[in-house]
Amino acid sequence: MREKYVMDFHEGSAEMKSLLGGKGANLAEMTRHGLPVPPGFTITTDACRRYYEEDGKLPEGLIDEVALAMKRLEGAKNQTFGGVESAPLLVSVRSGSVHSMPGMMDTILNLGLNDRTVEGLARSSGKPSFAYDCYRRFIQMFGEVVYGIENIYFEQLYHSMKSNTDTDSLDHLPQEDWQTLINQYKKAFASHAGRPFPQDVHEQLELAINAVFRSWNNSRAVVYRRAHRIPDDLGTAVNIQAMVFGNLGDDCGTGVVFTRNPSTGEKGLYGEYLINAQGEDVVAGIRTPLPVSELERSQPETYRQLLATCEQLEKHYRDMQDIEFTVENRKLYLLQTRNGKRTAQASVKIAVDLVHEGILSRTEALLRIETGHLDQLLHRAIDSSATLDVLAKGLPASPGAAAGVAVFDADKAEQWAKAGQKVILIRMETNPDDIHGVIAAEGVLTSRGGMTSHAAVVARGMGKPCVCGCEEIRIEQDAFSVGGQTVKEGDWLSIDGATGRVIRGTVPLTEPEMSAELLELLQWADDIRELKVYTNADNPADASKAREFGAEGIGLCRTEHMFMSAERSPVVQAMILAETAEERAAALQRLLPMQQSDFEGLYRAMSGLPVTIRLLDPPLHEFLPDLEQLQERLSSLDSAFSTGNNEDNRYGEEREELERLIRKVKRLHEANPMLGQRGCRLGIVLPEIYEMQVQAIFQAAITCCSEGIRVIPEIMIPLVGHPRELEILKEMVHREAKRLLAAAGQELPYKVGTMIEVPRAALLSDQIASHADFFSYGTNDLTQMTYGYSRDDAEGKFLAYYVENRILPENPFEVLDTEGVGQLIEMSVNKGRSVKPDLKAGICGEHGGEKNSIFFCHSAGLDYVSCSPYRVPIARLAAAQAAAASKTVAYSG
Secondary structure, three states, X not given: OOOOOEEEHHHOOHHHHHHHHHHHHHHHHHHHOOOOOOOEEEEOHHHHHHHHHOOOXXXXXXXXXXXXXXXXXXXXXXXXXXXXXXXXXXXXEEEEEOOOOOOOOOOEEEEXXXXXXXXXXHHHHOOHHHHHHHHHHHHHHHHHHHHOOOOHHHHHXXXXXXXXXXXXXXXXXOHHHHHHHHHHHHHHHHHHHOOOOOOOHHHHHHHHHHHHHHHOOOHHHHHHHHHHXXXXXXXXEEEEEEOOOOOOOOOOEEEEEEEEOXXXXXXXXXXXXXXXXXXXXXXXXOOOOEEOHHHHHHOXXXXXXXXXXXXXXXXXXXXXXXXXXXXXXXXXXXXXXXXXXXOHHHHHHHHHHHHXXXXXOHHHHHHHOOHHHHHHHOOOEEOOOOOOOEEEEOEEEEOXXXXXXXXXXXXXXXXXXXXXXXXXXXXXXXXXXXHHHHHHOOEEEXXXXXXXXXXXXXXXXXXXXXXXXXXXXXXXXXXXXEOOEEEEOOOEEEEEOOOOEEEEOOOOEEOOOOOHHHHHHHHHHHHHOOOEEEEEOOOHHHHHXXXXXXXXXXXXXXXXXXXXXXXXXXXXXXXXXXXXXXXXXXXXXXXXXXXXXXXXXXXXXXXXXXXXXXXXXXXXXXXXXOHHHHHHHHHHHHHHHHOOOOOHHHHHHHHHHHHHHHHHHHHHOOOOHHHOOOOHHHHHHOHHHHHHHHHHHHHHHHHHHHOXXXXXXXXXXXXXXXXXXXXXXXXXXXXXXXXHHHHHOOOOOOEEEEEXXXXXXXXXXXXXXXXXXXXXXXXXXXXXXXXXXXXXXXXXXXXXXXXXXXXXXXXXXXXXXXXXXXXXHHHHHHHHHHHOOOOEEEEOXXXXXXXXXXXXXXXXXXXXXXXXXXXXXXXXHHHHHHHHHHOOOOOOO
């Protein structure tokens, strides 16, 4: 039996989302519950997948199924598709993927109009201007979506006609003038499409269906899927629905409403409405809409019906809904409902409120939050004490503050961002073609459009600051003017998405604070997660910030970062350049109190929590000046001397010092420093360096203990590849610790472990575990060594190409490679615990703050993850989601 590709709305349900797409499944669900949905049908995602399997050909039998469905729709509406004697049946054609995708195809409205059916619509409505306006809209939409004709060619004709009539409205335009405009539209269509505008309504429908399927792989859809990790093989459905008209007069309109405020999460209807408007007018941002509350004043009964419907839909879907509606002659119709995109702040508040309202359990609320939302939630804001040069004010469409150089083109925004420049994308209004520019930009500014415009919705979903509808600014090709001032492309600009302010130049920003709702949500997460969450912190300020965010210890302190300050760099260089053991010892003695002070600060910040300190890891040459720069300095010195611009004695001393430095740098130079004398190899060859660090660790601990601070030091030996390396250095740590603690008359529990970042260490973990109290997986280096990629080179050269061309599913330095690197980690954990069942194990690479990687850590049985301070809340949530996903956790909401 041949596959069925078409389902009427009443045949489907919300559970059929993978087959009907999100839009089709929700239309079906609303139809089943008796809500006022115009009738229609959905072409399934199976048809789209088959379309691509057959190299862009519609599946066999699909058009026959569509024809039968259209006959049923004609019966439901008592209208004829292509009919001319009475009101013709017109339909909308919309894409509908499983996941909401702003990059998908724009809607086609009024399909079924041609030179004859438009006359039937004019007669039946008694409003020729309405009918011809629908026809010109259809030609424009069809041309743009099906044939890729740019809107500007039609818009110029429309605005020219408006200017010739000296009016903002064409409602009273004589019929012959409308026909002139339609003929101009058809000529523009033919000129750019290379064929006449199709008059056969069945051909129109077939071409539109093809266009929807093609849109699944258009560039903007691919960019969006890649940015949001949406699979490429899902396909899109096609929704074909009888038209209802919000542009029949002042008792008609169209709008978008959210059941809660998508920016703040506050309960109550939030949206916009346009009188005498059609379809996409609200979300397109072409006209500035009215707040939906205006509908209560003009049509109180319709508003009450809308309010009741919104409450019903939110309770049914158990989430905030984003609803598109049309009012035709005071009758309400629903065109779409979906879970609304929201800011991070709103996401958390809505989830917590739904628990308090008894709609969700705590576990369900935790699973509803996207971990990326917490990253967005910790947005910076403009410092309230700053003096600001405010140029204009628009609508506060998406919170947060951002600064960047002004860019007026999405392609250029992407190019400049790739080159490392921060940009603010500025447009009259954005459309789906701008998606790559929005992704690249720090924030978005538009002169038109409201809080539900494309720019606002997409920016909120991405957590980017956005100011919309800033009508004060006049945008030209590469500049905008306001109040006699001009901002040109490349000028610095700041925007405040929380207030709508547009500010010249850069502004000071303040760090965010955690809301009461977020603190409550994270407490629920802590109640169910099994992984501990540590932080990577190298100084007391970062450690304190991580504690604020709920870190349970330090999983990685990179001691090399403590050597890189301007104050310490000369001492470190003196230690490296020492020609004798005595000279090196003297330099190390100067570094010792500096290191001790560092560790004291960390112990105090983490009072009572473990502090894992990695001994020096990088090769010594990294602390010395660059060889090329030294040689340039020597050349400049010689040049200055030859022109008589230097004293003889001073020249000789400087030259001798530079030559000594150059010789040392050359001696320390390695062909591949990552695989050279670094980590434990450095500590074994030059043990006095590690001895100084261990002394600093324990002297700091002794000092803090005397202050009543509980200290839990964990000393990490880096880059171990052979059990003997760890054995030698562990003996040294024990020797120094015993000596210092005995002299102080103190006892102090501590651990000595290693970072597993060499594949050989993972393979021999059972042997290494006999000398280790803990394993910490350095997933950055482990990924480099497992793949054989140098991260800097890979990300700068071929890695983006690999991801774009599906050679790799993800950047393995951002998302842990569970197949390869993950296999090594699981093997290592199992081998290590076969020797020491209570062996503590966790990861401390950048993957420690990434959701999918944390899910892997949970399934692999690790004890903790460690991440940067600002990702600690993300890790807490992701760890809870991992626990919830792996088993059912019961809560009394």
